[in-house]
Amino acid sequence: MILSRLTRPKLIKFYVWGSIQLTQKYYSSFVGKNFATLKDFDSNEIQKFLWTANDLKTRFKKDKECFQPLHGKSIGLIFQKRSTRTRVSTETGMGLLGGQSVFLGASDVHIGVSESLEDSAKVLSSMFDILLARVFEHDIIDTLAAASSVPVINGLSDLYHPLQILADFLTLQEHFGRLKDLKLSWVGFAPDENVIKICDKIASQTGSLLHYTHDPKEAVHQANAIITDTWVSMGQEKEKERKIKLFADYIVNDELVKGAAPNWVFMHCLPRYPLEVTDSVFYAKNSVVFQEAENRKWTVMAVMLHLLQDYSPVYPKPNFGF
Structure with a gap:
């Protein structure tokens, strides 16, 4: 996902539940296919x-x-x-x-x-x-x-x-023993509008729920996983100071994670900077960032x-x- 506009940043919250149950079935071959998204x-x-x-x-x-x-x-x-x-x-x-x-x-x-x-x-x-x-x-x-x-x-x-998302899913499954019924909260980004439309369509087909909010405490309430990312990606260095100001209220810290579910985990695709998440959260026992990286x-x-x-x-x- 990318920051699609430099207005007040949204904080996206994913609820995942009630999705279709899968059975052991024949899987079509992936040979020769592309892996773009x-x-x-x-x-x-x-x-x-x-x-x-x-x-x-x-x-x-x-x-x-x-x-x-x-x-x-x-x-x-x-x-x-x-x-x-x-x-x-x-x-x-x-x-x-x-x-x-x-x-x-x-x-x-x-x-x-x-x-x-x-x-x-x-x-x-x-x-x-x-x-x-x-x-x-x-x-x-x-x-x-x-x-x-x-x-x-x-x-x-x-x-x-897509490779990062696969690693995130694998990490969540290893930690929770499942992916169904997990509430995932993504903190800090306003997703691309076209991506939102695609995600909303998929959610309506699978029974999942997507919710978008400006309130970080609302988003992480009872969340199983709190996820954030590097705010200033490669190629966006000129926007660094402006983005830091925009995201000042979206730092993942001890106060924010208090509202998460008792079994919450923290995830980050790395590299990480302290302005995105404090050391106390990044290195906490709840953090699975290095397991995530290995995956x-x-x-x-x-x-x-x-x-x-x-x-x-x-x-x-x-x-x-x-």
């Missing part, structure tokens, strides 16, 4: 990614397996924006699965400068089995995907960050694996229930 996948398909992420985490981390289904495969990492978690999780994840990664920073490729996006996509997709791009405008993802002959993963755009690895591994080949998890499906 989660709205391109239904709830069963999202659960399949999460199930596989949980399965891979258990196989590699707990059982210490050597499992390399992507031996001989390669991924090209196109980064207009610098990154820690996205780059490291993808490179180490692809390595564990037996494949290779090649990092292409802003100075390494000619995307949109001396070579068109379409031409770059055609060249790179002739040399890699899959691409991941971390960009500014979301249109770049769509253009790359349209011109590429191999799957394209959105590593982050100014509009969507970026297991979820991107699941996405890469499914886009390149069909995979059936070895371990039983966790309880997601959404």
Whole structure:
């Protein structure tokens, strides 16, 4: 999500309940598909990614397996924006699965400068089995995907960050043992109006409830998860001082979290700055930010694996229930 207007910031509150119950069913293949935004996948398909992420985490981390289904495969990492978690999780994840990664920073490729996006996509997709791009405008993802002959993963755009949401879902399931009936409060941003329309439509179809408010205490009341993000994203440095003033009342601190549910957790995609959340909350026992960061690895591994080949998890499906 992005700050869509520099007026008084909204604080968005998500209620998740009463969603459809899912049954064990045949999952369609993801092979060859793009991963640009989660709205391109239904709830069963999202659960399949999460199930596989949980399965891979258990196989590699707990059982210490050597499992390399992507031996001989390669991924090209196109980064207009610098990154820690996205780059490291993808490179180490692809390595564990037996494949290779090649990092292409802003100075390494000619995307949109001396070579068109379409031409770059055609060249790179002739040399890699899959691409991941971390960009500014979301249109770049769509253009790359349209011109590429191999799957394209959105590593982050100014509009969507689907890999982060998968990691958040996996973290919540690990902590609460479910995703259904959780109340999630997002503090600080005014979502893009088109994204709001899409979310409202999905909520009406699934039985979930979305509520938007300017009152942070109202939003976090009895919340199971309190979530915030970096207020000044890369490319928005000129807006720093103005945004700090706008968001002054939206700092997640001890006073704000008093109204949350007894079992509340705090989440942040990182990097984090104290002006967004105090140390007392960020490092509290309720904080799951580092578990959340690690899960970026297991979820991107699941996405890469499914886009390149069909995979059936070895371990039983966790309880997601959404």
